[in-house]
Amino acid sequence: MKVITRRSARTVIGLLASLAIIAAVAGPAIASHVDVSVTNVGEVAVGETVAIPVALRTTNGTPLAGTVVTFYLHMAFAGVEGEAQIGRVVTDASGVASLAYRPRLAGHHELRMEYVAAGGTDIESTTTVIEVTGGAQLYHSPAGVDVPGVGVELLMVVLATVWTILFWVVLRIVAIARAGGEAGDAGLEARR
Amino acid sequence: MAALDDWQGRLEETALGPVRRTGRRFWAVVVILLAIIGWGGYAYTVQLSEGLVVTGMRDRISWGLYIATFVFFIGISHAGTLISAILRVSNARWRTPVTRMAEFVTVVALVCGASFVIIDLGRPDRLLNVFFYGRWQSPIIWDVLAITTYLTASVTYLFVPMIPDLALFRDRLAGRSSRWRGWLYRTLAIGWRGRPAQRRSLGSAIGVLMILIIPIAVSVHTVVSWIFAMTMRVPWDSALFGAFFVAGAIFSGIAILIIVMAILRRAYHLEEYVTEKHFVYLGYLMAAFAAIMIYANISELLVLGYKLQEGVEFHFRQLFLADFAPLFWFYLLGGLVAPIVIALAPATRNVRGMVAAAILVTLAMWIERYFIVVTGLRVPLMPYEPASYAPTWVEWSLLAAGLAAFALLITVFTKVFPIIAVWEVAEDHEATAAHAGAGEPVGAIPVAGVVVATAGPRLAEEGGR
Numbered sequence: 001m002k003v004i005t006r007r008s009a010r011t012v013i014g015l016l017a018s019l020a021i022i023a024a025v026a027g028p029a030i031a032s033h034v035d036v037s038v039t040n041v042g043e044v045a046v047g048e049t050v051a052i053p054v055a056l057r058t059t060n061g062t063p064l065a066g067t068v069v070t071f072y073l074h075m076a077f078a079g080v081e082g083e084a085q086i087g088r089v090v091t092d093a094s095g096v097a098s099l100a101y102r103p104r105l106a107g108h109h110e111l112r113m114e115y116v117a118a119g120g121t122d123i124e125s126t127t128t129v130i131e132v133t134g135g136a137q138l139y140h141s142p143a144g145v146d147v148p149g150v151g152v153e154l155l156m157v158v159l160a161t162v163w164t165i166l167f168w169v170v171l172r173i174v175a176i177a178r179a180g181g182e183a184g185d186a187g188l189e190a191r192r
Numbered sequence: 193m194a195a196l197d198d199w200q201g202r203l204e205e206t207a208l209g210p211v212r213r214t215g216r217r218f219w220a221v222v223v224i225l226l227a228i229i230g231w232g233g234y235a236y237t238v239q240l241s242e243g244l245v246v247t248g249m250r251d252r253i254s255w256g257l258y259i260a261t262f263v264f265f266i267g268i269s270h271a272g273t274l275i276s277a278i279l280r281v282s283n284a285r286w287r288t289p290v291t292r293m294a295e296f297v298t299v300v301a302l303v304c305g306a307s308f309v310i311i312d313l314g315r316p317d318r319l320l321n322v323f324f325y326g327r328w329q330s331p332i333i334w335d336v337l338a339i340t341t342y343l344t345a346s347v348t349y350l351f352v353p354m355i356p357d358l359a360l361f362r363d364r365l366a367g368r369s370s371r372w373r374g375w376l377y378r379t380l381a382i383g384w385r386g387r388p389a390q391r392r393s394l395g396s397a398i399g400v401l402m403i404l405i406i407p408i409a410v411s412v413h414t415v416v417s418w419i420f421a422m423t424m425r426v427p428w429d430s431a432l433f434g435a436f437f438v439a440g441a442i443f444s445g446i447a448i449l450i451i452v453m454a455i456l457r458r459a460y461h462l463e464e465y466v467t468e469k470h471f472v473y474l475g476y477l478m479a480a481f482a483a484i485m486i487y488a489n490i491s492e493l494l495v496l497g498y499k500l501q502e503g504v505e506f507h508f509r510q511l512f513l514a515d516f517a518p519l520f521w522f523y524l525l526g527g528l529v530a531p532i533v534i535a536l537a538p539a540t541r542n543v544r545g546m547v548a549a550a551i552l553v554t555l556a557m558w559i560e561r562y563f564i565v566v567t568g569l570r571v572p573l574m575p576y577e578p579a580s581y582a583p584t585w586v587e588w589s590l591l592a593a594g595l596a597a598f599a600l601l602i603t604v605f606t607k608v609f610p611i612i613a614v615w616e617v618a619e620d621h622e623a624t625a626a627h628a629g630a631g632e633p634v635g636a637i638p639v640a641g642v643v644v645a646t647a648g649p650r651l652a653e654e655g656g657r
Contacts (some may be wrong), residue, residue, distance in 0.1 A: 048305025137325065152328040162341055165404050169348055173382065175406035176355065179390045 033059055034117045038128045046106050046134040053098040054113050054126070056091055063095025067115050071099045074110040083112065103132040203465070207357065207610045208364055210460050211373075214607065217459075219377055225600040234594020235586045238389035239265065244314040246586045253569045257587040258312035260562040261594055264444065265305025266339070266416055267437075267557065271445035272298025272346060272408035274477075276353075277402045285623070288616040289465040292357075293456060294449050295350040296611075300601040301448075304341045304594050330416045338415045342408050349401045351380070355394060357610040359384035376608070383557020399651055413441040418566065426503035427568040430496070436488045440557060443481035447553035450474050452602060453549045456611060465612055468543050472535075475546040478553060479535035482528045488502055489524070503571045506578070510567055519559045 036056045044050045052071065056064040068090055072083040089097035102111055109130040116123055239246050249256045275294035279287035286477060310316050326333045362377035417437035420428040430436070450471060457466045496504050511520045531549040534540045539549070570578050583591075605611075 155328065155334070159337060159341070162345075162404065162408065165400060166345060166348065167343075169352070169397050169401055172393045172400075173352065173355075175393040176384065176390045176397075177382040179387055179393065180385050 006071070012019045034064060034115075034124060035061075036113075036124075036126045038113065038126055040128065041130055043131045043133060044103060046103055046136050047134055047138050047141060049096045049100050049102045050130070052101055052111065052113075052128065052130075053096050054089075054091075054115075056115065056117070057098070063091070063093065064117060065091055065093050065095055067091045067095075067097070067117060069097035069099075069113050069115045072112045072114065074112070086111075100129075103130065104138050106132050106134055108132075163187070198370065199621060203612070203614055203621075204360065204364065206460070206465065207612045207614045208361065210363065210606050210611060211361065211365065211369070212607070213559055218603070218607070219604060222600065225596045225603070228333045229593045229600065232590050232596070235589035235593070239311075239314070239586050239590075240316075242594035246584060248582045248584050248587065250579065250581075252579040255312070255565045256581055257562070257583040257591055258308045260558070261591055262305050262308035262312070263416055263437075263561040263565070264558045265308065265594070265598070266413060267441035267444045267561070268448040268554075269298045269301035269305065269342070269346070269445065270409055270438075270441040271301070271449040272296075272349070273405055274445055275449060275474075276349065277409075279403045280398075283404070285620050286469060288620045289450065289462070289612055290470055290474075291616065292350075292354070292609075292611055292613045293452055295346070295353075296602055296605050296609075297445070297449055297452055298346045299350050299381065300598055300605070302339065302346060303601065304598045305431050306339060306343070307597075308590075308594060310317045315528045317614060331415060331422050335419055338408070338412045342412045345401065345405050345408050349405050350520045352394065352397050352401060353382050353613060353616070354609065355381060355608045356386065356615045357613060359386070361610060366399060369650065371443060373608075397644060407523075410438050411439075413437045420564065424500060425433055425568045426571055427496075427507045427527060428564075429501075430492055432488060432492055436485075436492065439481060439488060440560065443478065443485055444554060446474055446478045446481065446555035447550040447557065450478070450546055450550035454543065454550075454573075456507065460606070462612065465617060471543045471546040472541055475531075475535040475541070475549060478546075479532045482532045482553070486528050489528070503573075504639075505572050511563070516567055519563055523556045523560050523563075526552050527560070556602050591620060600616070 003093075037057075039053045039055075041050050041052060047070045054069050056065060056067055056069070068088055070085060071087045071089070073086045075082065075084050086101060087099045089099050091097040095112075101111075109132055110127065111130065112125055112127045114123055114125045234345050240444055247256065247258075272295040275287055276291040276298075280291070310319055313319060322332065322336055326336075359381040362374075364382045365373060365377065367374075414434035414437065417433040421430055451472065453466055453474075457463060493508075497508060531553050534545050534549040534552075537545075539545075541646040566581050570581070572578050
């Protein structure tokens with residue numbers, strides 16, 4: 001009986017320990033000695049800069065200043081999935097690390113924030129989600145040397161000049177048709 | 193005077209001949225060309241359904257046979273510009289029998305060339321992205337604008353000098369051809385009666401067009417070259433590319449014109465008008481441009497080789513010694529040196545010699561376009577093994593279909609429109625006769641630097657009826 005009780009107790013302890021390890025590894029924000037709060041930014045548009053604030057406090061409510069928070073974005077590109085680091089911010093005196101983020105793609109963006117609480121050694125993390133709408137093209141290459149007067153306008157002027165001359169030629173063709181006098185008759189004949 | 197009338201009558205009959213008579217050989221050619229185009233159509237449906245994976249193009253060598261052929265076709269489209277515009281501006285009278293053919297080649301080559309860009313896209317609907325999302329800063333947009341403008345100007349330049357000849361067809365074929373032909377010539381002749389006001393308008397329109405089309409043509413091939421030169425690739429890193437491409441374009445344009453001239457001359461018995469002199473003169477021009485190309489190659493390769501920036505050594509090895517060496521040496525020796533020798537050697541300075549030289553140049557210039565495109569992309573940007581590219585049956589089939597479409601459109605054109613600029617040839621003949629004291633110029637009115645003879649006195653008579 002004693003053996004059975006001992007074995008049962010060991011099994012229960014083992015299960016509990018396993019659960020504790022799983023929870024520590026896989027839990028979204030198991031900050032045993034840190035309270036984390038992420039403000040939900042909701043829906044934003046492509047190209048719009050949004051602040052993602054993460055507030056860290058000790059369990060007794062004291063702000064955790066000077067903690068480095070690293071922000072990761074979950075991405076999938078060309079068949080490869082993974083996390084891309086999008087920024088690192090240090091928490092201020094009120095324990096808030098706020099990342100200015102400008103989403104470049106529409107869709108469901110999953111962000112993970114990682115930090116190591118002061119005095120601790122374990123990496124802890126939390127997650128948030130941003131819904132991004134719109135389809136604006138963001139990339140605009142800057143001109144290397146901006147020479148006044150040399151740009152798209154010049155291209156348009158040249159193009160407009162060429163097409164104006166071509167239009168003038170069309171007017172000459174119309175003049176030929178009108179001078180013929182019988183162009184209209186030819187059209188009538190054709191219709192008959 | 194009677195001799196002049198007889199000569200003009202023969203000229204008109206020769207011009208009308210292809211429209212009046214259609215033999216079995218013509219239909220056989222059409223059927224063969226349609227079969228090749230049909231096969232190309234099948235290959236294109238395979239590409240459309242399975243994607244560009246059926247071609248040899250991949251991520252690293254993403255341009256191949258299609259873009260090389262596009263550049264080649266845009267190049268040969270310069271035939272019309274050179275023969276018709278430059279020689280017209282310089283008042284080279286010998287040009288008159290071949291101007292129309294050169295203008296046909298221009299328009300048809302542009303249409304065929306532009307279609308290869310769409311084929312290269314894989315998904316043709318994405319062409320619309322150029323208009324929806326195009327950016328003025330992109331050489332692709334400049335290219336679309338330049339080619340569209342050139343095509344419009346070329347069609348106009350083909351049409352305007354043809355008006356008197358279309359009127360000739362309208363009058364000569366009235367009641368003797370099918371209804372659609374009658375309608376077509378009546379409509380396109382736009383009431384031409386050879387009246388002084390019409391001649392003035394025609395002269396000024398041709399005068400403006402012949403000047404305008406030269407810078408447009410130069411801009412087209414310059415912009416095509418910039419698509420390469422403005423890409424960060426070592427072999428394309430050259431300020432010479434624009435001039436190099438324009439020279440190459442005129443060079444290949446002359447070659448293809450000589451070939452087209454030879455075929456049409458034989459098929460429609462144009463020996464009296466398209467003589468050996470025309471082939472030899474064009475051969476001289478071709479030799480001159482071959483010399484320019486040799487100079488451009490030396491300048492390009494010497495500067496690159498002297499500096500030997502990273503990647504250039506690999507590029508030189510692939511051109512001179514390795515994978516592309518046979519093609520490159522054929523281009524240099526067969527396409528640039530041999531045509532000069534053929535054009536200048538007395539023994540080969542004849543129609544056959546010039547046609548042989550033109551065939552060599554045409555092959556060499558297509559090969560040049562091919563290795564410019566492929567070798568440029570093959571140079572590794574990072575320390576990995578160079579990629580390889582080999583065109584697949586789909587690409588070869590579409591190339592064959594493109595060439596067949598070019599030949600078919602030229603063939604169809606010759607059956608519908610006057611292949612000789614009758615009024616220009618007549619005017620040239622009359623001027624020559626007048627100069628020789630054998631007759632007086634008839635009906636020739638100098639207008640804006642262009643003498644417009646209104647398709648000779650016969651046309652004026654037709655107009656008077």
